[in-house]
Amino acid sequence: MKIVFLDRNTIGFDIDTSIFKEFGELEEHNSCAPSESKEYIKDADVVIFNKTIMNKDILETAPNVKLLCVTATGYDNIDLEYARSHSIAVCNVRGYSTPAVVQHTFALALYVLERISYYDNYVKSGEYCKAAGFSNFDEKYYELEGKTWGIIGLGNIGKGVARVASAFGCKVIYYSASGNNCSDEYERVEFDELLKESDIISIHCPLTDKTRGMMNLEAFKKMKKSAIIVNVARGPIVDEQALYTALTEDMIAGAGLDVLSKEPMSVDNPLAQYKDSRKLIITPHMAWASVEARTRCMEEIYKNIKGFLDNNPRNRVD
Helix, strand or coil: CEEEECCHHHCCCCCCCHHHHHHCEEEECCCCCHHHHHHHHCCCCEEEECCCCECHHHHCCCCCCCEEEECCCCCCCECHHHHHHCCCEEECCCCCCHHHHHHHHHHHHHHHHCCHHHHHHHHHCCCHHHCCCCCCCCCCCCCCCCCEEEEECCCHHHHHHHHHHHHCCCEEEEECCCCCCCCCCCEECCHHHHHHHCCEEEECCCCCCCCCCCECHHHHHHCCCCCEEEECCCHHHECHHHHHHHHHCCCCCEEEECCCCCCCCCCCCHHHHCCCCCCEEECCCCCCCCHHHHHHHHHHHHHHHHHHHCCCCCCECC
16 A cells, blocks of 8 residues: 655654554655645555645546545545545544643733733843842733633633633633534623623634634724733634734734734735734744644544554544
């Protein structure tokens, strides 16, 4: 059996992929332009990939492919109808990054909340060496205890954030964009109430027609001026021009983003022009990418292939 890993660079070269050699020949490509896909998978039995498009045009030139393994939870880059009609199994990975994303949510929130950028620069600039006192109160920060943490999307990651926020002493409320998520532990509220009541809002919902652009200027105007928003879900959920306006006009206190509407970041993204790190931190879509999470991801792909070969498919996308 031949296994082809198309965009190997998306998992990082510090992560071992030799486990796949147990199943046969392993061919790896660091990156894969659309024009190269056909050539790379023409004689493959199993294809491992992340962002590469797998549509009819690509797949119809690869008659041996029996299994598509996407190294992510989302699979909108796969032509599922074609795969079904040609008996090609599709498997994704689920839950592998939850601890990492929960952790990063709080890293972003606390960075903004505690004005870490300002105080780090204060010390490294040498100003602290000149100070008359042992402390500094130039930038105010507040405790999480007693604050309201609003969650948009109470899936596995949202629930993980809720547990940690509760441990900090926050009141947790949530909004279910799909209407499907319920919890007896936390209070479910409507979107407008979540905007008005929350001191911190973190986004953990999928990108759908309903959630695309839901954090627009109207939404930011309803938030507290002291509130912080964190997005570790999908970039287009937040209207970036609206967020730029909300930050520059002090509608909200700050934002932490790990995802953007276009990745890598576009030079004409309005947020690229916002340089105040006290109020905005952006990380390059790496909340999911702890060493442990990326290792788990490859282990899940291994189990998906083994399950398929044992006629016991797991994480099958139907």
